[in-house]
Amino acid sequence: MAQMKGPYGISRKLQELMCLMGQSQVFEDGENLFKEIMGISVSGKQIQRVSECYGECIEEKEELSIEAGEPAPVVGNRNDTTYVMLDGSMVFTREEGWKEIKVGRIFASDDCVAVQENRHEIVQSQYVCHLGAHQGFLNKMEYYTDAYKKKVCVADGAKWIWNWAEDTYPDMVQILDFYHAVEKIGILATHQFVDEDKRKRWLSKQKERLLNDKVEKVLAVLEQLVCRNQEVEKLRNDAIRYYRNNKKRMRYKTFKEAGYLIGSGAIESAHRNVVQQRLKLSGQRWSVKGAQQIVNLRAYQKSNRWKEVIELIKKAA
Secondary structure (H helix, E strand, C coil): CCCCECCCCCEHHHHHHHHHHHHHCCHHHHHHHHHHHHCCCCCHHHHHHHHHHHHHHHHHHHHHHHHHCCCCCCCCCCCCEEEEEEEEEEEEECCCEEEEEEEEEEEEHHHEEEEECCEEEECCCEEEEEECCHHHHHHHHHHHHCCCCEEEEEECCCHHHHHHHHHHCCCCEEEECHHHHHHHHHHHHHHHCCCHHHHHHHHHHHHHHHCCCCHHHHHHHHHHCCCCCHHHHHHHHHHHHHHHHCHHHCCHHHHHHCCCCCCCHHHHHHHHHHHHHHHCCCCCCECHHHHHHHHHHHHHHHCCCHHHHHHHHHHHC
C-alpha cells in the first residue's frame, strides 16, 4: 500500500528525506543529490518549503510543551552531573543583517567519553537554538534544564549568561571557561612584552597560578604591572575587571579535583556543527524565520530526536 500523502501531495517518506536534506545541504545541492542518488526530480524550492514547514512545526510543538508544562526529554540520568553550556554567534539575515543566534548544549557528564589522551567526545547532547532575544532563548533553555539536579555551567564572561544562572539556578556550579580567561591576559602579554621568551614565561606563570586557584595572585601581578603604553593599560584594566567579576568562577584546581570540565569547547563545537555548517555555507542569505526553522530541524537531528520529526510528518499526512 502506498504511503499516505501530506499537505504537499508528497509521500511521508519523501518529506522526511527532504527534511533530512534541507537541514544538511544547500537546497539547490539537495535537488542535485536527489537526482544523482535516487533519480528523483525534486526542486530546491520544494525541499526548502517542506523543511521550513516542519521546522516551524517543531517551534510550535516546543512552545505548546513549555506552556503546558510538559516534561522535556532528559539526557542521561537527571540525578547525575549535567553540563549546561550557552553561547552566541552571528548569522546573516536578509531583514536585519547580522543577527545573533544563541545555542545551548546540555549533556551528561557520563556522556563525555575519553577517546584519546586529552581528547573527549560527547556521545549524546540536547541542542537548543534561538535566533532572537535572550528571553525567548532562556525560556527554551529552562524547559530543557529544569529536570536536572546537579547542573554545571561552563561559559565565557557574557553577563546575560551568568545573570541567568544566578537568578534561575542559584545552586548551579559556575565555571568561567579557562581558555577565555587565559586569552584575556594573552592579548595583554602580546602588547606588553616585546621579547617573546619573556612574554611566554610571564604568561606561563600566570596560567600556572590560575590552575592552582591563585587568581588573587594574578590580579596582584596585573595591578602592579607597569604598562608600556596606554593601549596596554587599557587591556590591563579590562583584564582586571574581567577577573574580579569572575573570581568565584575561576577556582580551576578545585573544579578539576571535583571532576568538572573547565573549558567550553563543547559549546563552540556545537556552534560549528549545528549552526555554521549549515547556516554559514557560501552564498547563504536567510530570512530570520527561515533560519530558525532550518536550525530547529538540525538541532533535532543532532540531538537524536529525528523520530519526533517523523511523527510530525505522520500527523500532517
